[in-house]
Amino acid sequence: MPNISVKINGIITSVREGVTILDACGTAGVDIPTLCYHPDLSLAGNCRMCLVEVEGWRTLAIACVTPVTPNMAVLTHSKKVRHARRTVLKLLLASHNANCSECERNKNCELQELAEKHNITNNEYQTSPKPESIEEVSPGIMRDNSRCILCTRCVRTCEELQSVAVIKPVGRSSSVTISTFMDRSLNDVPCTQCGQCVIRCPTGALFETSEIRPVWEAIENPDKFVVFQTAPAVRVGLAEALGLPIDRSTGQMVAAIRGLGVDRVLDTDFTADLTIIEEGHELISRLKGALVDNDESVALPMMTSCSPGWIKFIEHKYPELLPNVSTCKSPQQMFGALAKTYLAGKEVIDPASIVSVSVMPCTAKKFEKERPEMRDSGYKDVDYVLTTRELARMIDEAGIDFEKIEEEKFDRWMGDSTGAGVIFGATGGVMEAALRTAYEIVSGHEIPFDGLNVEPVRGMEGIKEAAITMPEKMATGFEFLAGVTLKVAVAHGLANAKILMDKVRAGEADYHFIEIMACPGGCLGGGGQPIPTSPEIRQKRTESIYAEDAALHFRKSHANPEIQLLYAEFLKEPLGQKSHELLHTHYIKRD
Amino acid sequence: MNRNPREIVSDAVARFGSGREAVIQILTEINRELSYIPEEAIVAVAGAIGVSNAEIYSVISFYSFFSTEPRGRNIIRLCTTISCQMNGSGEILKTIEAELGIKAGDTTPDGRITLETTSCIGLCDQAPAMMVNDTPHTRLTPDETRRIIAGLE
Numbered sequence: 001m002p003n004i005s006v007k008i009n010g011i012i013t014s015v016r017e018g019v020t021i022l023d024a025c026g027t028a029g030v031d032i033p034t035l036c037y038h039p040d041l042s043l044a045g046n047c048r049m050c051l052v053e054v055e056g057w058r059t060l061a062i063a064c065v066t067p068v069t070p071n072m073a074v075l076t077h078s079k080k081v082r083h084a085r086r087t088v089l090k091l092l093l094a095s096h097n098a099n100c101s102e103c104e105r106n107k108n109c110e111l112q113e114l115a116e117k118h119n120i121t122n123n124e125y126q127t128s129p130k131p132e133s134i135e136e137v138s139p140g141i142m143r144d145n146s147r148c149i150l151c152t153r154c155v156r157t158c159e160e161l162q163s164v165a166v167i168k169p170v171g172r173s174s175s176v177t178i179s180t181f182m183d184r185s186l187n188d189v190p191c192t193q194c195g196q197c198v199i200r201c202p203t204g205a206l207f208e209t210s211e212i213r214p215v216w217e218a219i220e221n222p223d224k225f226v227v228f229q230t231a232p233a234v235r236v237g238l239a240e241a242l243g244l245p246i247d248r249s250t251g252q253m254v255a256a257i258r259g260l261g262v263d264r265v266l267d268t269d270f271t272a273d274l275t276i277i278e279e280g281h282e283l284i285s286r287l288k289g290a291l292v293d294n295d296e297s298v299a300l301p302m303m304t305s306c307s308p309g310w311i312k313f314i315e316h317k318y319p320e321l322l323p324n325v326s327t328c329k330s331p332q333q334m335f336g337a338l339a340k341t342y343l344a345g346k347e348v349i350d351p352a353s354i355v356s357v358s359v360m361p362c363t364a365k366k367f368e369k370e371r372p373e374m375r376d377s378g379y380k381d382v383d384y385v386l387t388t389r390e391l392a393r394m395i396d397e398a399g400i401d402f403e404k405i406e407e408e409k410f411d412r413w414m415g416d417s418t419g420a421g422v423i424f425g426a427t428g429g430v431m432e433a434a435l436r437t438a439y440e441i442v443s444g445h446e447i448p449f450d451g452l453n454v455e456p457v458r459g460m461e462g463i464k465e466a467a468i469t470m471p472e473k474m475a476t477g478f479e480f481l482a483g484v485t486l487k488v489a490v491a492h493g494l495a496n497a498k499i500l501m502d503k504v505r506a507g508e509a510d511y512h513f514i515e516i517m518a519c520p521g522g523c524l525g526g527g528g529q530p531i532p533t534s535p536e537i538r539q540k541r542t543e544s545i546y547a548e549d550a551a552l553h554f555r556k557s558h559a560n561p562e563i564q565l566l567y568a569e570f571l572k573e574p575l576g577q578k579s580h581e582l583l584h585t586h587y588i589k590r591d
Numbered sequence: 592m593n594r595n596p597r598e599i600v601s602d603a604v605a606r607f608g609s610g611r612e613a614v615i616q617i618l619t620e621i622n623r624e625l626s627y628i629p630e631e632a633i634v635a636v637a638g639a640i641g642v643s644n645a646e647i648y649s650v651i652s653f654y655s656f657f658s659t660e661p662r663g664r665n666i667i668r669l670c671t672t673i674s675c676q677m678n679g680s681g682e683i684l685k686t687i688e689a690e691l692g693i694k695a696g697d698t699t700p701d702g703r704i705t706l707e708t709t710s711c712i713g714l715c716d717q718a719p720a721m722m723v724n725d726t727p728h729t730r731l732t733p734d735e736t737r738r739i740i741a742g743l744e
Contacts, residue, residue: 159643164643165642165643165645165646166643166645167645168643168645168646168648168649169649170648170649170652171652171653172652172653172710173710179645180645180648181633181643181644181645181648182630182633182648182659189644189645190643
């Protein structure tokens with residue numbers, strides 16, 4: 001497409017032909033208010049916030065969906081435009097339940113921000129009372145349609161990014177609501193609880209099911225021993241959730257959590273490393289079954305099991321592929337099972353008094369902890385799950401100055417982590433961590449990538465593939481893999497997972513190992529992360545994750561000293577009896 | 592004896608295809624034969640077209656003539672869009688509700704009549720108007736409306 005010249009507020013700007021007025025204004029550095037527009041989604045053009053005036057046009061143009069034409073003259077803040085935008089905002093606000101001080105999105109709400117920016121104080125369209133809250137609860141996600149402005153970002157997210165499509169506009173005209181099949185609860189439709197809708201909602205119509213109050217109660221109860229675990233992606237999202245620039249903040253995070261009055265601050269990265277040991281051995285054992293024993297019951301490709309949104313997705317949509325999913329519990333649930341067994345022993349604490357809290361970039365983790373099979377410690381393995389946003393709210397409530405706090409270290413026994421554990425937070429990270437360890441186990445040598453960085457599985461491409469050929473000389477016992485080319489694939493976002501699963505189901509894929517993360521970008525783009533999200537934001541968080549990996553002393557899961565101690569003293573061996581009792585699980589077919 | 596909803600769907604798919612553009616025709620067939628679109632049929636249509644159940648439900652919810660609830664032997668569809676409203680459809684609605692002892696959206700306990708309101712049925716020039724089954728009735732008055740209702744089996 002050639003460049004053309006357009007005039008924006010009198011200033012001539014050169015833009016690519018075919019881009020929208022909104023894009024052209026972006027190029028010119030002119031800010032246009034939007035609501036239904038989102039950089040990750042298709043264009044809807046339904047909210048009318050971005051109206052602009054085009055010289056010679058009878059009506060105002062919708063900037064987000066109108067392509068520029070040569071010599072178009074656009075006015076973005078003329079009298080006509082300002083009046084129209086105020087009318088649009090007043091109409092949206094008239095039917096919006098503006099209970100701002102009680103709203104989860106207070107001060108992080110696009111509608112509130114626009115109302116403030118456009119000086120909406122009195123609203124002549126407020127002719128009927130504001131709608132009352134109508135809350136609907138599921139383990140991870142709550143909805144309040146009285147705050148919904150029908151922008152359909154959630155609808156487009158669910159369909160376009162996740163290929164789940166459980167929420168749709170229902171009804172017509174003034175009676176439209178965002179609803180589900182037969183207006184059921186999210187609990188009774190194939191919602192994956194991923195929360196991608198939550199982080200794209202411009203208002204507070206969608207939010208996480210908060211567990212802040214019970215966590216405070218546990219902390220305030222002197223008879224409880226409160227143990228926190230923190231997921232890899234939380235440390236690259238927390239500063240942002242507290243209004244600071246995007247950066248990794250591991251040490252401050254640990255100090256702030258300790259400042260809440262928590263008894264032990266430990267790391268999910270530790271059990272991410274543990275997942276790699278168990279899952280790596282599971283992969284090798286499956287490969288041996290298929291290649292040496294010609295066992296036809298062995299399901300390949302093996303698929304990762306860390307992402308609970310992905311697990312619920314495959315349980316609903318591809319139940320016939322469940323044997324391919326690794327039996328390893330997610331790092332959160334491995335941690336939970338060990339906290340009330342191994343850690344209780346090490347700390348000499350009655351497991352019944354332990355309250356196990358995890359901080360996750362995820363809403364589906366709240367669902368995962370409620371799965372009835374997640375009680376292998378004899379107790380509920382994980383009691384509460386907080387999102388990154390909820391932790392930020394607790395830090396605020398406790399009056400902790402996150403910017404000034406001194407960095408601290410995790411507590412011992414389950415607090416050591418390696419770079420391999422950290423990169424679980426980015427798409428491709430589990431694959432890279434698994435390859436770093438599995439390659440070394442079977443060959444006796446480090447994986448032949450510069451600085452252990454397995455670049456082919458990194459990055460934001462929706463589906464990534466890599467092939468690694470094993471050397472001719474293998475470690476004892478793994479000779480069967482000599483010269484074998486290991487084929488792997490990585491997908492993030494469930495729409496990409498669907499493409500891969502359709503290939504696997506059709507028998508058109510010859511991969512050995514597949515990593516799937518439900519959320520675009522991996523956990524760092526999770527439904528429990530700071531709002532908003534965009535490709536640029538996810539890119540910055542990704543850079544923080546890999547910077548953290550590069551800065552750590554240990555980069556390979558099997559080098560983690562506390563993992564070595566855990567096996568020596570408690571688990572004895574990977575895939576051993578204790579591991580099977582505590583660290584592995586099974587899946588169920590769901591309608 | 593009504594046919595099984597799945598059978599109606601597979602026949603309709605054979606006739607109209609399984610593309611997204613066939614959805615309205617398939618739904619119309621089910622709605623005509625059963626007088627409503629049961630849940631089982633929605634699931635079958637979604638499966639045949641390759642979209643989510645929610646998407647088919649969304650389409651059904653948009654059109655006044657489609658229903659997901661079983662309906663009576665006769666269906667009255669009173670237009671409540673602007674032209675009919677300005678010409679007295681409100682009074683007609685009250686008349687019918689009083690006559691049948693039910694509210695719009697309900698069916699008489701004997702299953703004789705379902706009363707619904709509908710968006711525009713294209714009879715604005717002869718408002719107020721309603722459809723009774725497939726027959727249009729126009730320039731309605733309360734008396735005329737009562738007479739029409741009395742004549743229904």
